[in-house]
Amino acid sequence: MQHVELRSDTMTRPTPAMRKAMAEAEVGDDVFGEDPTVNRLEAMAAERLGKEAALFVPSGTMANLVSQMAHCGRGDEMILGHLAHSFYYEQGGSAAVAAIHPRTVPNQADGTLPLDELEAAIRGDNIHFPRTRLIALENTHNLCGGAPLEPAYLKAVGDIARRHKIKLHIDGARLFNAAVALRVPARQLAFEADSVSFCLSKGLAAPVGSIVCGSREFIQTARRARKVLGGGMRQAGVLAAAGIVALNEMVDRLAEDHANAHRLAEGLAGISGLKLDSGRYKTNIVYFDVVKPGLSAAELVAALQKEGVRMLAAGPRTIRAVTHYEVTEKDIDYALEATGSVMRQEKISI
Numbered sequence: 476m477q478h479v480e481l482r483s484d485t486m487t488r489p490t491p492a493m494r495k496a497m498a499e500a501e502v503g504d505d506v507f508g509e510d511p512t513v514n515r516l517e518a519m520a521a522e523r524l525g526k527e528a529a530l531f532v533p534s535g536t537m538a539n540l541v542s543q544m545a546h547c548g549r550g551d552e553m554i555l556g557h558l559a560h561s562f563y564y565e566q567g568g569s570a571a572v573a574a575i576h577p578r579t580v581p582n583q584a585d586g587t588l589p590l591d592e593l594e595a596a597i598r599g600d601n602i603h604f605p606r607t608r609l610i611a612l613e614n615t616h617n618l619c620g621g622a623p624l625e626p627a628y629l630k631a632v633g634d635i636a637r638r639h640k641i642k643l644h645i646d647g648a649r650l651f652n653a654a655v656a657l658r659v660p661a662r663q664l665a666f667e668a669d670s671v672s673f674c675l676s677k678g679l680a681a682p683v684g685s686i687v688c689g690s691r692e693f694i695q696t697a698r699r700a701r702k703v704l705g706g707g708m709r710q711a712g713v714l715a716a717a718g719i720v721a722l723n724e725m726v727d728r729l730a731e732d733h734a735n736a737h738r739l740a741e742g743l744a745g746i747s748g749l750k751l752d753s754g755r756y757k758t759n760i761v762y763f764d765v766v767k768p769g770l771s772a773a774e775l776v777a778a779l780q781k782e783g784v785r786m787l788a789a790g791p792r793t794i795r796a797v798t799h800y801e802v803t804e805k806d807i808d809y810a811l812e813a814t815g816s817v818m819r820q821e822k823i824s825i
């Protein structure tokens with residue numbers, strides 16, 4: 476039986492080139508700043524995003540949290556979308572760990588926050604209010620179907636942040652997917668931000684790690700935050716080596732993942748009992764709804780698993796499928812065939 480893993484691009488395993496680079500990596504103690512491979516990765520990442528400095532951290536969650544901690548003090552407020560990964564899926568770490576007050580603005584379907592509502596959410600100087608210090612955007616936007624945020628929108632948000640003297644962080648876990656989809660250099664998507672994070676361990680296929688980029692001063696503060704969170708790593712060059720391969724070899728090919736996601740989405744849209752909003756899949760993430768009476772997302776996911784196709788139930792009726800470098804066009808066709816055949820069954824066996 477064919478196996479097609481569509482639950483997440485975090486399922487990607489390191490490429491042969493990554494494993495070789497990891498085995499041969501020159502290493503040192505990174506807490507002392509002496510791991511040459513980590514230093515090389517951080518310098519490459521900063522250069523690539525047009526920022527002064529960068530920091531290698533174990534995960535996207537820590538990348539967001541150290542950025543929030545570097546920008547905000549206890550009791551300060553951060554504005555972000557109600558569907559932001561940071562708000563939804565990170566255990567409320569900004570509040571629980573860093574005492575940062577999150578204030579949400581509703582995300583629109585394209586991942587943006589309405590500019591008027593965003594600006595209205597910024598607090599004035601009043602002894603009753605927390606102080607707004609940070610706006611956080613997400614690019615691409617995971618829960619909004621991998622929607623990429625355009626440079627013009629980022630500029631408009633950057634203008635608001637500057638006008639109110641607050642900072643802008645971009646959770647760019649999949650920033651390179653946005654860059655490839657919009658056909659712009661990643662640094663153009665980072666330009667307006669005071670800090671940007673991106674993940675090496677998702678579509679770029681490295682086993683571990685994320686990067687935060689910003690000014691030298693910001694990175695110094697973020698480095699302190701990483702240490703208090705227990706994220707100071709020692710001979711982390713074995714991990715950074717895979718990250719260097721990821722940046723050198725795995726970015727341009729993301730276009731293939733987008734083409735495969737598109738193929739999957741178009742195919743799913745043609746299957747009776749499934750519903751898909753066109754335009755909701757612009758990169759490598761596809762969400763669709765099960766509308767066949769009596770069938771839940773979890774039941775369809777279980778039936779597909781028996782056919783070797785793995786997807787994720789993201790809600791009672793909603794399923795998520797994510798493409799990545801271990802999924803080929805043939806795999807997509809197999810997944811569509813399997814889904815079509817399961818959906819045609821009178822009574823789906825799970």
Ligand SMILES: Cc1ncc(COP(=O)(O)O)c(C=O)c1O
Nearest residue numbers: 534535536537560613617646648
């Ligand atoms: C947009 C976004 N931000 C942050 C993260 C967190 O990354 P990690 O799982 O490496 O902590 C994810 C993970 O899926 C994500 O999609």
